[in-house]
Amino acid sequence: ELERLPLTPNGKIDRKALPAPEGGAGGGREYVAPRTELEAKLAAIWQDVLVREKAVGVTDNFFDLGGHSLRATTLVSKMHKELGVEFPLRDVFRYSTVEEMAAAMERLEIGSFTAIPAAESSEYxxxxxxxxxxxxxxxxxxxxxxxxxxxxxxxxxxxxxxxxxxxxxxxxxxxxxxxxxxxxxxxxxxxxxxxxxxxxxxxxxxxxxxxxxxxxxxxxxxxxxxxxxxxxxxxxxxxxxxxxxxxxxxxxxxxxxxxxxxxxxxxxxxxxxxxxxxxxYKDYAVWQQSDEQKAQLAKQEAYWLDMFRGELPVLE
CATH class of the missing domain: 3.30.559.10 (Chloramphenicol acetyltransferase-like domain)
Structure with missing residues (x-):
């Protein structure tokens, strides 16, 4: 028990300044090795994203091992790149063990990963x-x-x-x-x-x-x-x-x-x-503002305009 939690300059918990946990991390779970090729690939991606030396077991919880929303975003991106699966970010929170994630992933369609190209040289x-x-x-x-x-x-x-x-x-x-x-x-x-x-x-x-x-x-x-x-x-x-x-x-x-x-x-x-x-980063900015991406954003905009059409409820 700590008297007070160490905070970062912007008021969040400074995890790096916390003392090392006593006993085993991850709620004392026993290590369960991956049983399928997909679980093995996922465990390796998790280990990389979480910057862990120890192997990740299939029953370990992503957030118990130090995962947070930024790392979840990185995880989704790496899974798309290495496995060709567009796994929704919200599902990282719903399926937060390797075995749950692998099962959920098998129900998704495989999508192609497109790398962001380097932009042509320009004055700005x-x-x-x-x-x-x-x-x-x-x-x-x-x-x-x-x-x-x-x-x-x-x-x-x-x-x-x-x-x-x-x-x-x-x-x-x-x-x-x-x-x-x-x-x-x-x-x-x-x-x-x-x-x-x-x-x-x-x-x-x-x-x-x-x-x-x-x-x-x-x-x-x-x-x-x-x-x-x-x-x-x-x-x-x-x-x-x-x-x-x-x-x-x-x-x-x-x-x-x-x-x-x-x-x-x-x-x-x-x-x-x-x-x-x-x-x-400028290559990402050019890619994001490209006609292809703008067409994708237009679809998303149409979705939200449809969701919020008509009379909107007033927040209490």
Whole structure:
């Protein structure tokens, strides 16, 4: 029993800061090995999505093993890609063990997986629907910090500042979204990708008492036209004790992006060579705004207009 649950900066439970559970995870269930080829494939996909070293049993519950809505979305995408099945996201919550999911999947039709193509080179690119929404919301009065995604973590041990900064520069070079600015062209919001974006880690020396105020003051508004929309600070409290502070705008990142950012930062700092990315976020935005996808969205729009036609009930 904990006196209080550790929270992330945006008020959610910080699962990574929770102590390791006592005894076996997953409610003490015994491991039951996959019995069919489909169960074996599903168990392998689950293991990858949940980032688990231990094998997944067919009676294990996805959410007991650390699954949540973002990981469920990743799971659905991987199943579509690797198994050719369009498994509804809501069904991950209904059939949350491998054996239940395999049984439900056998009732679905197999659909072809289409990879998003790389977009042709252009001076600027359209925004995705989510980016359009965030661009407009960012213009509203009082919205200056509403869509910042800040974070802070304690780094203990020896730190090579030069290698640390080079690792972040490697991330900016690797991800176009960290070199993207947002502006209006001919009355339309667009994203422009720059070959380079000036990036520097902000260094400061503080004592323990100044830590909270330093982290609070680190979060400030971004100018969406000027990349990188990522800010990184390092507060040194002792030679082997630092606070890593980062702040990014929601128009170029989300919760999953931050996990990717931290994982790749550690790998680059360790001297690893990362595989080049096949596509970038702008390729997704171009694909999403294509005529084919717009036709798909038009069908969905027609469905909802039909669902809500006529007199609408007023919420209590």
């Amino acid at each position: 690119y359209p925004l995705s629907s989510a980016q359009k929404r965030l661009y407009i919301l960012n213009q509203l009065e009082g919205a200056e910090l509403s869509y910042n995604i800040p974070g802070a973590m304690l780094l203990e041990g020896e730190l090579d500042r030069q290698r640390f900064e080079e690792a972040f520069r490697g991330l900016v070079a690797r991800h176009e979204t960290l070199r993207t600015g947002f502006e209006m062209v001919k009355g339309e919001a667009v994203q422009r990708i720059y070959e380079e974006a000036a990036f520097q880690v902000e260094y400061v020396q503080i004592n323990e008492e100044q830590a909270e105020e330093t982290v609070r003051q680190f979060v400030r508004p971004f100018d969406l036209a000027k990349p990188p929309l990522l800010r990184v600070g390092l507060a040194e409290m002792a030679p082997d004790r630092h606070i890593l502070m980062f702040d990014t705008h929601h128009i170029v990142s989300d919760g999953v992006s931050i996990d990717v950012l931290i994982e790749e930062l550690v790998r680059l700092y360790s001297g690893e060579q990362l595989e080049p990315l096949r596509i970038q």
